[in-house]
Amino acid sequence: MEMKVHHLWRLALILPIIGFSLSFILHQATGHARVWLPFISETDHAGPEAWPFKIGLVSTGIVNIILSWKLWEMMKLRSQEIHWSTNVSLYAGITCGVGAIGVASLRWTLYQEGHIVAAILAFIGGLCWGIFMDISSKKLKMNEQGIKIRKYAIPIAAISLLSMTIAFRLGMYRSADIHKTLDLDLAHTEMLFSAAFEWILFAAFMTVLYSFRWDVTPLPSIPSETEP
Numbered sequence: 109m110e111m112k113v114h115h116l117w118r119l120a121l122i123l124p125i126i127g128f129s130l131s132f133i134l135h136q137a138t139g140h141a142r143v144w145l146p147f148i149s150e151t152d153h154a155g156p157e158a159w160p161f162k163i164g165l166v167s168t169g170i171v172n173i174i175l176s177w178k179l180w181e182m183m184k185l186r187s188q189e190i191h192w193s194t195n196v197s198l199y200a201g202i203t204c205g206v207g208a209i210g211v212a213s214l215r216w217t218l219y220q221e222g223h224i225v226a227a228i229l230a231f232i233g234g235l236c237w238g239i240f241m242d243i244s245s246k247k248l249k250m251n252e253q254g255i256k257i258r259k260y261a262i263p264i265a266a267i268s269l270l271s272m273t274i275a276f277r278l279g280m281y282r283s284a285d286i287h288k289t290l291d292l293d294l295a296h297t298e299m300l301f302s303a304a305f306e307w308i309l310f311a312a313f314m315t316v317l318y319s320f321r322w323d324v325t326p327l328p329s330i331p332s333e334t335e336p
Contacts, residue, residue, distance in 0.1 A: 127164015176201020203233030
């Protein structure tokens with residue numbers, strides 16, 4: 109089971125990084141970019157950039173759902189009694205995965221409300237997944253190096269999520285027409301800050317996920333001293 113968890117963990121890191129990177133590059137190269145640092149969802153634009161965005165995010169959502177289940181099983185095997193945070197982390201991971209699939213399926217320019225709901229599920233679900241996995245890892249005395257990384261990565265993710273939301277709301281307050289016209293440049297500065305915090309949030313999420321490397325990676329077998 110450890111090898112399967114390790115492969116899923118690797119995919120959960122690689123798929124979104126490659127998908128978002130390709131969609132960002134193509135979004136800029138095709139001239140569709142509104143600004144040098146768009147929101148991640150803005151790269152889901154009609155054109156070649158939409159494919160790596162959608163494929164990468166749908167695949168990531170599916171992998172996250174399976175990975176959250178496998179991590180739950182892994183933690184269950186480490187202790188006879190399952191801590192409540194372990195169960196909550198499972199639900200949060202599934203929520204994050206479902207939200208990611210929703211974001212990929214509902215382009216923000218066509219399905220604004222649905223896209224926002226899906227994004228909330230992905231962001232809040234991902235943050236809660238990291239928080240409750242961290243609580244469980246401390247209860248089970250898992251790798252200290254990973255716990256130290258999460259000590260910084262989780263607060264950065266939380267602060268970025270809050271800052272992204274505040275900046276976006278300030279932009280909407282500045283120009284109520286954004287909701288109708290979808291012209292984010294009506295509040296250029298606020299939206300630029302909000303997009304920047306979204307990318308920081310994504311990087312923090314990836315760091316939290318990376319921090320479980322030492323718990324999911326199979327240890328190399330050490331030959332016994334009695335062996336010839």
